[in-house]
Amino acid sequence: MSKAPRSSTTKKIADLSLNTESGLDTELTTNHGLPINDDQNSLKAGERGGTLMEDFILREKITHFDHERIPERVVHARGSGAHGFFQVYEPMARYTRAEFLQDPGAKTPVFVRFSTVAGSRGSSDLARDVRGFAVKFYTQEGNFDLVGNNMPVFFIQDAIKFPDLIHAVKPEPHNEIPQAASAHDTFWDFISLMPESMHMIMWVMSDRAIPRSLRMMEGFGVHTFRFINEKGKSCFVKFHWKPLLGMHSVVWDEALKISGNDPDFHRRDLWEAIESGAFPEWEFGVQIVDEKDEHKFDFDLLDPTKLIPEELVPVKRIGKLTLNRNPDNFFAETEQVAFHVGHVVPGIDFSNDPLMQGRLFSYTDTQLIRLGGPNFHEIPINRPIAPLHNNQRDGFMRQMINSGRTSYSPNSLSGNSPSQVAALDGGFFSYAERIDAHKIRARSLSFFDHYSQAAMFFHSQSVPEQNHIVRALRFELGKVETTAVRERVLYHLAQIDKDLAKRVADGLGVSVPAKIEGPPNMSIPADGDPKQFQSKRVKEMKPSPALSMANTIKGDITSRKVAMLMSDGFDEAAFATMKKALASAGAVPKVVAPHGGTLKGAGSNEVPVDVTLLTTASVLFDAVCVVAGAKSVKTLQADPAAIHFVEEAFKHCKAVGALGEGADLLATSQLAKNETIEAGIRSKKLVSEVGVVIGGAATASKVAAAFIEAIGEHRHWEREADDFVAA
Ligand code: HDD
Secondary structure, eight states, X not given: OOOOOOOHHHHSOOOTTOOOOOOSSOOOBOTTOOBOSOSSSOXXXXXXXXXXXXXXXXXHHHHHHHTOOOOOOSSSOSEEEEEEEEEESSOOTTTOOOGGGTOTTOOEEEEEEEEESSSOTTSOTTSSSOEEXXXXXXXXTEEEEEEEESSSSOXXXXXXXXXXXXXXHSOBTTTTBOTTOOOSHHHHHHHHTOGGGHHXXXXXXXXXXXXXXXXXXXXXXXXXXXXXXXXXXXXXXXXEEEETTOOOBOOHHHHHHHHHHOTTHHHHHHHHHHHTTOOOEEEEEEEEEEGGGTTOSSSOTTOTTOOOOTTTSOOEEEEEEEEEEOOSOTIIIIITOOOOTTOOOTTEEXXXXXXXXXXXXXXXXXXXXXXXXXXXGGSGGGOOSSOOXXXXXXXXXXXXXXXXXXXXXXXXXXXXXXXXOOGGGTOOOOOOOOOOOOOOOOOOGGGOOOSHHHHHHHHHSOHHHHHHHHHHHHHHHHTOOOHHHHHHHHHHHHHHOHHHHHHHHHHHTOOOOSSOOOSOOTTSOTTSOGGGGGOOOOOOOOOOGGGOGGGXXXXXXXXXXXXXXXXXXXXXXXXXXXXXXXXXXXXXXXXXXXSSSEEEBSSSOEXXXXXXXXXXXXXXXXXXXXXXXXXXXXXXXXXXXXXHHHHHHHHTTOEEEEETTHHHHXXXXXXXXXXXXXXXXXXXXXXXXXXXXXXXXGGHHHHHHHHHHHHHTOOOGGGGGGOOOOO
């Protein structure tokens, strides 16, 4: 046997600092570098004999496989990540000494992980849930993790209640049902006994909990943080992420159907946008409150169930986050990334928010079990780009080879290295807040208005958004079996808005109780008034237009997916014009047809089919256009899946376009139920023309322009008032 030379890649002595492996142009080896010559057959006693214990190659492979899974995150298990960078617009030295917020020319690398909270790793992206929005900034002064959500408030005020909240929302322990859903008794039981959750409940029942895309949602640091400047002066700060594509959601019926059609809908959307170069962007915003103004609000800045209305303290946009690279390996990056609220940099500090204080313990603790020991900071995705020197040593899976004799401080044998860094030279110091207090388990009375901001949120929503909240509550409470739980929730809703409670109660077929009995509310202060549990809304707050998604940016159709519904015999010129116009506007047109392969046009041209009516659904698109062509449209008219496609898109308030004969498909569907007789001519009429764009094939470019404008509206909610389509 002649011996072939081994490739140069495998001959290279491994560079231990390199952790990426392309898998290209390499030879198969064991974990110890032994070249493998047969990976198809185990070692046997003869061709038909048993496998030998000696087969160390088989054993190594199977053993590694058996240990491939690590515990999923106890919350936020399902996530999607991406790399990118952050750039500040102007130096922020007046407020903070954080180095990454000073130089507009500097790009700070980031890794972002988005997540749902309640579901397991394999659950659907479209669950009604809060979305995690965790950003790791790899700054020159160490990692800063902003571990936030897409909602600016939280369910509870004190971290000691977090395990209770999560136990309540996760699948019920006796039967592990339901997965990734809050619509069950234990969640609402807990909520009904925790009136402090009511503001967050308004958010979770709103459209914010079912985003169209991870790229189209806001992010929030939630807690009040502190900025500290070079002179040691501190101010309070709330962090915001503002998506440049605007905030958009899907409708609940659509969310349910997406979960079946494509449980990876958000993950895929993020991945495809980045692959196609449509890089998601958010502006970084801060709300700054002067130290002396800490008590000027009628809520407590330390209470994480409250937000600062943007109309009171405007959000100053100070920089931009761009996500421009997908992970190379999901496990190595998205799964192993470890965030921690306690990862701050000089110039950023914590406040006494009791939820934040508890989080400061939880995050490192959870990584110890999830990532197998104290050295998870050495996993490539978690490593700081700033140099790391300390006297911490050893432990499971230690990667760093620390040289020298000393691992203690002070030392004289290594010149006292590594040495502390003076605050003036950039060393981190905590804000020297004066504290003079009794050691007690209690909550400040300033935390006890549970309804005013919930009402502000509800009253800030547009009519369609309010309707969605009512429907969401009917759905969730409709799944609750215990009458007393429903009643307690209705009672709390009535404190927010009587009409809201009545509408939900009507849907459930029950009435709103005037008062409720129940176990004592544990969040009553020891010396507080127990009647607080049945308290009324304290004050009327002005609606905050910034809280409504109806006021978001519209008109940009970048990366929006448009179904071009067609079959053999389509009108080639009209198709080409529409497709080109959509693509030039940044949208992603896809040919959807009754069969796969290619479609033959009315002339001699063929176009490839992207997806068939069997393998896709209208819920995976932002809009649909029925392409012209007599034969093509006749085929679609005879296909229930095609009719269902346009009806469903219409029901979900999406833009619907029709070129030429394409209008006949709409006429066949429930979109054209009303018959009108004008001048003796009987004709079917569209029940709503809002967001429906119809025009002749010869005027395709004019139709395209109007269709693009209709897509830019995202949704045409007016249609909901007249909800009749059975799709
Ligand atoms: Fe948390 C993960 C956000 C309260 C304990 N949390 C986690 C993640 C996000 C948040 C985005 C996923 C990070 C990732 O992608 O890896 N958590 C929040 C927000 C909160 C909050 C915005 C309230 C304002 N969390 C909170 C409390 C506790 C925790 C009060 C415990 C006392 N959170 C955890 C955790 C997790 C976590 C158990 C699970 C996995 C992990 O940390 O790394 O430690």
